[in-house]
Amino acid sequence: MDVAIIGGTGYGAVELIRFLHNHPHVHVTKIISHSNSGTDLAEVYPHLVDIIDLEMIALDIGDLAKEVELVFFATPSNVSKHYIPALVDQGVRCIDLSGGDFRLRDGEKYQAYYGGEEMVSQSYINQAVYGLPELNKEQIKQASILANPGCFPTATTLGLIPVLEKDLVERKSIIIDAKTGTSGAGRGGLSLNVHFSEMNENFKAYQLGVHKHIPEIEQVLTARANEDIQVTFTPPHIVPMTRGIMSTMYVDLKDSQSTGQLIAMYEDYYKNDPFVRIRKEGIIPSTREVYGSNYCDIGLYADQRTGKLIIVSVIDNLVKGASGQAIQNMNIMCGWDETTGLNQLPIYP
Amino acid sequence: MDVAIIGGTGYGAVELIRFLHNHPHVHVTKIISHSNSGTDLAEVYPHLVDIIDLEMIALDIGDLAKEVELVFFATPSNVSKHYIPALVDQGVRCIDLSGGDFRLRDGEKYQAYYGGEEMVSQSYINQAVYGLPELNKEQIKQASILANPGCFPTATTLGLIPVLEKDLVERKSIIIDAKTGTSGAGRGGLSLNVHFSEMNENFKAYQLGVHKHIPEIEQVLTARANEDIQVTFTPPHIVPMTRGIMSTMYVDLKDSQSTGQLIAMYEDYYKNDPFVRIRKEGIIPSTREVYGSNYCDIGLYADQRTGKLIIVSVIDNLVKGASGQAIQNMNIMCGWDETTGLNQLPIYP
Amino acid sequence: MDVAIIGGTGYGAVELIRFLHNHPHVHVTKIISHSNSGTDLAEVYPHLVDIIDLEMIALDIGDLAKEVELVFFATPSNVSKHYIPALVDQGVRCIDLSGGDFRLRDGEKYQAYYGGEEMVSQSYINQAVYGLPELNKEQIKQASILANPGCFPTATTLGLIPVLEKDLVERKSIIIDAKTGTSGAGRGGLSLNVHFSEMNENFKAYQLGVHKHIPEIEQVLTARANEDIQVTFTPPHIVPMTRGIMSTMYVDLKDSQSTGQLIAMYEDYYKNDPFVRIRKEGIIPSTREVYGSNYCDIGLYADQRTGKLIIVSVIDNLVKGASGQAIQNMNIMCGWDETTGLNQLPIYP
Amino acid sequence: MDVAIIGGTGYGAVELIRFLHNHPHVHVTKIISHSNSGTDLAEVYPHLVDIIDLEMIALDIGDLAKEVELVFFATPSNVSKHYIPALVDQGVRCIDLSGGDFRLRDGEKYQAYYGGEEMVSQSYINQAVYGLPELNKEQIKQASILANPGCFPTATTLGLIPVLEKDLVERKSIIIDAKTGTSGAGRGGLSLNVHFSEMNENFKAYQLGVHKHIPEIEQVLTARANEDIQVTFTPPHIVPMTRGIMSTMYVDLKDSQSTGQLIAMYEDYYKNDPFVRIRKEGIIPSTREVYGSNYCDIGLYADQRTGKLIIVSVIDNLVKGASGQAIQNMNIMCGWDETTGLNQLPIYP
Known part of the structure; x- marks a missing residue:
């Protein structure tokens, strides 16, 4: 399955890439960065040199909807709500790691805690599933918009x-x-x-x-x-x-x-x-x-x-608190074993 | 005033030495170490090379009582109680940084939390003042045995x-x-x-x-x-x-x-x-x-x-939680301004 | 392939376990510890709880030779030389991460730098291959004793x-x-x-x-x-x-x-x-x-x-300087791709 | 002696303040900050709360020359050269911690390594003494412009x-x-x-x-x-x-x-x-x-x-590589013992 990651220069994205690199069913084909389009990912993250050979690109929702089946948003707050509706409407599933945009169900609290901006329209909030797999596994299976929990x-x-x-x-x-x-x-x-x-x-x-x-x-x-x-x-x-x-x-x-x-x-x-x-x-x-x-x-x-x-x-x-949990959610959404690609041991010491 | 420090190789002692080095009224003349008697302090703590020229010695209570007016115990728990009574009886004031020996007033709790040993006899506990200057300044002035609080x-x-x-x-x-x-x-x-x-x-x-x-x-x-x-x-x-x-x-x-x-x-x-x-x-x-x-x-x-x-x-x-507070207590016990020798600024960054 | 690790409580062993856990051709069946035989590995390394369920055992060369095909020595210096000859003679391949026992070819230097002990007999030194794959790949393929380089x-x-x-x-x-x-x-x-x-x-x-x-x-x-x-x-x-x-x-x-x-x-x-x-x-x-x-x-x-x-x-x-390189060597010795089980990305940040 | 520090929000300044606080002959009366004038120093450096009560001010060379005898420049490179000549001409001694402005004697190298800017005029370079006291003590005694060495x-x-x-x-x-x-x-x-x-x-x-x-x-x-x-x-x-x-x-x-x-x-x-x-x-x-x-x-x-x-x-x-050495130089320039105010022991651990 081809997937895209939006927010390519953040720690969330780079941690998604680490796990997805060894995921048997997924291929990261697009990495989107507003600030670094045109730059090789390995130039921004030299630990990926000679491993990941991808140039970051600018966001084009229309192209994206044709080319990938699922999109991870590893963006700051107040970004994903502007793009996820269009993607979901075109059948692309979205996993949002990015803050309160789809996590909170109460528009007033969203405004109070996330800088006063308006919430996305209620119909999309209703589609969003809060992705804590230990609580919501059944709902996650059906999610088109997955609100990945905070750390x-x-x-x-x-x-x-x-x-x-x-x-x-x-x-x-x-x-x-x-x-x-x-x-x-x-x-x-x-x-x-x-x-x-x-x-x-x-x-x-x-x-x-x-x-x-x-x-x-x-x-x-x-x-x-x-x-x-x-x-x-x-x-x-x-x-x-x-x-x-x-x-x-x-x-x-x-x-x-x-x-x-x-x-x-x-x-x-x-x-x-x-x-x-x-x-x-x-x-x-x-x-x-x-x-x-x-x-x-x-x-x-x-x-x-x-x-x-x-x-x-x-x-x-960065793992259970962000990117690992996002992959666990993706696995459940796609009907795969929830541990797929996540069976790396803790690093100690 | 000549003072001694017992427990010369621990962090408590070395921090006492740092502050007392610039104290106008005090001179550290004896550093006692059970494990390192005969060794120069600067060999164990090379940051003191060319500054502090003292050989650590073994403990001899009789000599000590003749040579210093005040003794700091920077020893492990269950040590000071064996020596402080003899020193106090000979008129040497003692400041005990070392644990519960003189801090707790309830023998049962002492035994329960400090390895089952018996408490020092009650008459010495009665002489001991708990040295939190913000609470007990008046009592500290009179103390012969000062129980320095834990961190x-x-x-x-x-x-x-x-x-x-x-x-x-x-x-x-x-x-x-x-x-x-x-x-x-x-x-x-x-x-x-x-x-x-x-x-x-x-x-x-x-x-x-x-x-x-x-x-x-x-x-x-x-x-x-x-x-x-x-x-x-x-x-x-x-x-x-x-x-x-x-x-x-x-x-x-x-x-x-x-x-x-x-x-x-x-x-x-x-x-x-x-x-x-x-x-x-x-x-x-x-x-x-x-x-x-x-x-x-x-x-x-x-x-x-x-x-x-x-x-x-x-x-x-190591300072307000141990050696600095001990010096603050000493200052009060000796009638000096409580900040004497302690006016170094925090180190930042 | 069943393998054993000797020296189960050290960092070398625990890092071998991390990589071998996801190795497709290898199963760690024995973990040997002199000091902790009878103890669960996860008790010593709690990050392995619910993942690795192995009790550490004492070393019995005879049993080992029957039960595994390859042994990793993640022991201190001057240990492996006492056991590797017997194992190799019984057809068990050995990878020695442990110091100079099989790395140095000059007995005098070994004595000078490794505490004065005598070297293992020359015939085993002759069998040992220095395992830096970038230099010696062909020799490593044939090795029965693999001396894994220092960090x-x-x-x-x-x-x-x-x-x-x-x-x-x-x-x-x-x-x-x-x-x-x-x-x-x-x-x-x-x-x-x-x-x-x-x-x-x-x-x-x-x-x-x-x-x-x-x-x-x-x-x-x-x-x-x-x-x-x-x-x-x-x-x-x-x-x-x-x-x-x-x-x-x-x-x-x-x-x-x-x-x-x-x-x-x-x-x-x-x-x-x-x-x-x-x-x-x-x-x-x-x-x-x-x-x-x-x-x-x-x-x-x-x-x-x-x-x-x-x-x-x-x-x-701990990886290219020890356990990762040991696995790379094992892969080459066994005719597998040298990257097998080692394709985890660097963790950043 | 009243002194001023220019560059009040940097680590160089705050370290000068730490040592000068206990210096017997010096009083820091002015702290100048371009970016934070009007702000209390303790707001920017909360470890100084209740100890240093000074509001940072903007730079006015004329006022400064009247009010202090010596000025420390703890500024970025390419700043001090614009102000030191005027101060020195009015009899204020200056210690420059700030980079190459007065350290290098070769204008071409200064331009090559310090961003291409022109050097201050040669007559001021000639007045400047390189302040490594172990080499130049005699010259430092006479210095009006002291170029404090890099770390x-x-x-x-x-x-x-x-x-x-x-x-x-x-x-x-x-x-x-x-x-x-x-x-x-x-x-x-x-x-x-x-x-x-x-x-x-x-x-x-x-x-x-x-x-x-x-x-x-x-x-x-x-x-x-x-x-x-x-x-x-x-x-x-x-x-x-x-x-x-x-x-x-x-x-x-x-x-x-x-x-x-x-x-x-x-x-x-x-x-x-x-x-x-x-x-x-x-x-x-x-x-x-x-x-x-x-x-x-x-x-x-x-x-x-x-x-x-x-x-x-x-x-x-930050000490011998910057502010401590600057004070050591000041001491020599003023005829005081070079260790004055610098006799704090290393902090260990």
Whole structure:
């Protein structure tokens, strides 16, 4: 199957290329870049020299619709909504990695958290499926527009959904202390938060109150819990490393539970999900243990002293938090095994 | 004043030496090392070559009592309690940086969290003053045995005490998400948690349930709140950096408060404390902003959506979390200005 | 084909496992560990949880010879020589990643650089083939004992061989300024050189005069140059990163050459070698551009001011410098395409 | 003495402020910033909050000449030459940290390496003294314009001058393999070379052939050797750390010398220079051992196999390579002890 990637110079695109290179059913035939059309991809990403021989091109929706069956949007926010409708109308399936354009269902929240722009028309929002395969596999199979989840929402909701669905925790108590590497900020748009001399040997909390992943997390949790959920998700922290997200979550257990009971419940909940690994009692996963891979690893600890459940969920933000999950979604949309092309082991050390 | 440092090859000692080198009233005349007596300090720490010319010696309590007026113990836990009584009895003041030996007042908790050993006899515990100058300045002035606080307790209690004393928060709600650089683990005792290839480009939670700083934090908070306080302080996380602690704390506000009101209250609370800096509204401190210095910087955010107060407190774990605070305590004990010898600026970047 | 790995808890073994997991012709059936027999591999390396389900076992040469066709030795120096003869005599092919046991042909140098032990008997040395596929492909095909090259020798000799063979440089002038990440020091044997707090935000030169890779580099260069070659390879430097080697080499050109001419010559020299990439004029490779992959990337610059040729060669020390090259060698020994199982792209960023 | 700093938002300025804060004879009364006039310094550098209370102002040469006795220029290249003549003519002494404006004496080389601009008029070049105190102390005492050396030239020339002056090495053989942390690139002017996700876990060589420190190094060495010196100084490498330069130098010894003899000679050469430390035989300094301090540490190794002398010189690029050295020069210019205000120990770890 021929596919295109839009946003060719970002980390999302280059990570899609890494996995798709060894995917047995897919061929990346077009890489589209607004800022670098006419340039060889390997000039922008020299690690691809002598491996990927593709010149980036400008976007032409009409051509694209004739030449590929599926398009990945690895673009900044507020871009994909301008192009996906036309593609979908011509029968091209679209996977959107790019922000809130198709993730949020509430236009007001979209405007509040994504710079005040108007949402795409409701009929396309209705077509869009939120692509967290562990929750929505059946809907994903039919998706023409796939809204690929954000990195923090992926790590966080996979950690919280089981106890919320089983109604084991106080819903007003959810605290998410999130930490991310710097690559989530992308390659472009340099700021002091990704400046080596400022971030090395430093740990900082970077945004108060208005992180755009808050409404996305709350939308997913609310849908699963059948009840309005508000979470404390601020400030997220930046770790002096490139890849990795850890979401440390604190919730009040309604009734006393042992760590072992909760682990057994999580294992059962995710027993058909090849990319979620629940750790044994006493073990908490670290970000390095999923580095470069599509796994989400979850550790649990029920603190008997305080009645709190602590959930630690780790992913590689560029893989399960972006491009790996996009490929997992593509696999499901195309009827392939969801692990196809994603069976690389974490790189350690 | 002549002073001695016991535990000469650890990071605590070497950081004491850095500050005392420029202290106008103090001269380090003895450095004692069990494992390296007879070796020049600069051989173990080559950055001191041509600056500090001292051979480390073995411990002889009798000699020491004659030769110095004050002794710093920068030793592992369960060491200082064997030597401090004899020194104090001979009129030598002691500052103990070394763990729970003189910090905890409850022998059972000491045994539970510090490897099952018996506590030093109660009369010496009674002489010991817990050396957090922002809380105990008057008592510190008189101390013969000064129990220097742990790194996590310092960052955490300075962040929590004002709202606890003013009774603004629900006391069962306290969650402390703590993060530390690797130097807290010391130079000796190498383990995978401080192995470069394992910790670089990694973020991990390292201990569940039984961290020895829990009873210390709870003892301080309980004393100030006049009510039994239990906190959720687990797991602490390790950041791939050498120095720095950030304690991100979440508490439920009893009544709605604006961020600005709370900041004003904290500024007032610490108005006489030169090493506590409260950040302006909208600003959260990062660990680098106190790097190498004795400051504790605190940022606040009252989340109006969820009614939570988020408190972020950062210190350099080797300075305000250990050696800098020890010198601040010494200054107070000796009647000098508490900033003496500690007026070096944070190193940035 | 069933294979075994000896030295199961080291980085060499775990990197073999990463690549062999997706190798179409090979199945790792035995992992042998002296120190951890009886333990699940995933307990020692939690990133393999739910993926690799193998208990490590103790070494029994007799059993091994019956059960596998090929054995990888990822052991410390001075181990493999005690076991490889027996295995080879029973028809098991062996690939030795472990140091000088079968790399050096000169017993005196082996003793001088590898701790004074005696070399294995000459008949086995004679059977051993030095496994740098870019030089020795034909011999490797027949090898029963494959001596897998060291990490520094791989990066260095691939950079130097073309100009030495073509006799373009003064042979007394070779200077190799080598830099490595910390993972070359392995997981065990913790020392201050791999202690996070000591190596982070630090750059050091770590050994003077006697690095054990010197005789190996000189042996390879001498054989290709048909003349005794001595190199300046000291001190190698440690970079505060986990993976990657850069070898910056300086040689005097006999006659003036343009950078472009030299690049063309290198491209021609390596035209049949899929894992060597020569960079275009003006571009120098960085270690990240080969991270996690089996590539050796080489950049060249002929300084017209000084008549020096500067050669920069980078590899991932754990891949092309160890386990990836071992698999490449296995592929050649078994008659498979040399890239089989090694076609993963570098991970960037 | 009142002084001003021009270029207030750069790392050079903030490092000047760190040291001058504790300088007994100097008061920084003006901080000038083109881009941030009207902003509090502590807003741009929050680590200075509650310590330095200064608003940055725009440059007014006339006012400045009346209000301060000495001005530090911590500006980009090609700025100071437009202002220093007017200040000097009004009797204000100037220390220029900013690049080649007053360092190079040859107008053609200045144009070739500094963007083609014309040099300042020769009479001011004649007034300028190159401020490497270990070489020029007497001239520095009289300087009205002090050209503060570049970071690479400082580390490199301090390592090479003794053997060049004593005529112990072949002058055509000098190779300088230089490595620097990222802070040398400054805070502004973000590029991929200082982007955290690109530089972390990476090691790269960043510039071929035309580094602007080449003519500066050659000018100093030529002056001391009384003979035209050309060096191979390319490519410099970037280390994934913030601070520190290591210059590893390779030269051919004319006659055989032991390492011990050479060390003795270096110790003698620098016996009156408090900031140069020569390491004992067998010991090579690391960058961390001078971190945050004004030391230049030098290690030597005479390789008896190859006749090469290897010299390793390390500095903190922001201190001895910039602001610390500027203060050392100021001290000498003002007749104070050259260590005044610079006696802070290296920070370790």
